[in-house]
Amino acid sequence: MNDADYLILGAGPAGCRAAQTIRRRDRQARVILLTEEPVPFTNRILLSKEFLTSDDLPPERAVVLPPDSFHALAIELRTRERIERLDPEARSVELASGERMGYGKCLVATGSRPLTLPVPGFELPGVHTLRTIEDAAALRESARRADRAVVIGGGLIGAEIACALSMRGLRVTLIAREAWLWGHVAPETVGRAVGEALSARGIDLRLGRIVVAIHAEGGELAVECGDGLLVRAPLVAAGVGVRYNVEFLAGTGLLEPGRGVRVNPWLETEAPALWAAGDVAAFEDPVFCSRHHVEHWLHAQHQGRHAGENMTGERKVYRRVSRYDTRLFDLAVSVVGAPELAERWTEEEPIVAGTGTALGWSRERLVAAYRLGAGGAIEAIARRIGDEAEAVVSELTPTRSPGSP
């Protein structure tokens, strides 16, 4: 068996930052980093923004760290390797090639992939989802030849794709089941303001609608909604949520049903010597006294580094307020905290004419904020959210040491 002292499953921002951190803290250990993608550390942020709007941006620009940089650190990067099974008792993984690999310590950082809609026609050519560089190149190629597009999904990714395609000159219809954009996580005022920014630039919003089928008709696609609405376009792109890449852990008891890998505030799973970080981790977050996921780029890097430190002898609670920044046409938007936990919203600064700040509360506790427009004290709000966690964090006591059986 090909044994690693540290085996990192997934070479996204979480896995790569963990591998670098481990190497910095342990110069001798054998570190192996596995990914099924052809390249490590894709900048997925670019893929729904600049990469889609500009044909001049080559795919290589979306690779944050080239494979050479891992070789220079004596990290054994293995691309195009699919993990099929992890046996926590034997401390080993099995790859699609049949190879088995043992580990001393292991990090699960396998991220997530786009959900598909269980409707007839979703598999038709011309229907796209977006996660990898290959997905983005295929979508861009379709967009090059299209004059119209239908985007399905009213979340962040759906809105970003709609803007990018519109900026390319396509006529875009955005269909979402929520009554306002980001309706599953944002207050109505914010969702409507974002919607107005998109409508003002010509995006046709069809909200409160459920897609029931996609048909191939006369060389185009026709997206059918439950209320009979039919929208035709040569290109359909969907951003309808994610599924966690955890199939190789089926039957281990380490999964939170439908929600990835269960970890404690130290990012430890319930198996010895096994941690998880990034999109895939359903972590007990002391900031919010709640188990949840954060699917953000910076968060994945912070959590990867943190896991790397804990795997090499530290034992620190992971405690950070996450943040997502985007720009939809001219509208800057920042989200901090955990908006999905908010039970009610107030306005710190009224949401009007593309500016304002909304605060999300769970009982009496500030848990999230949306800032529209440049400026605003979003950093200070993030600190406020974090400060409230201090008392909770100090009550946490270690439950076991890293790597202990």
Ligand SMILES: Cc1cc2nc3c(=O)[nH]c(=O)nc-3n(C[C@H](O)[C@H](O)[C@H](O)COP(=O)(O)OP(=O)(O)OC[C@H]3O[C@@H](n4cnc5c(N)ncnc54)[C@H](O)[C@@H]3O)c2cc1C
């Ligand atoms: C289009 C798009 C735009 C985004 N824009 C933003 C943004 O503007 N701001 C922001 O904060 N966040 C953004 N995100 C989210 C952000 O990119 C993710 O939260 C982040 O990439 C998560 O990092 P990760 O390391 O946990 O997982 P990933 O980046 O998904 O990496 C997972 C790794 O695991 C590998 N893997 C998975 N399964 C297997 C397997 N079975 N075998 C082998 N390898 C496997 C993958 O190949 C990959 O190397 C965006 C995401 C997308 C898709």
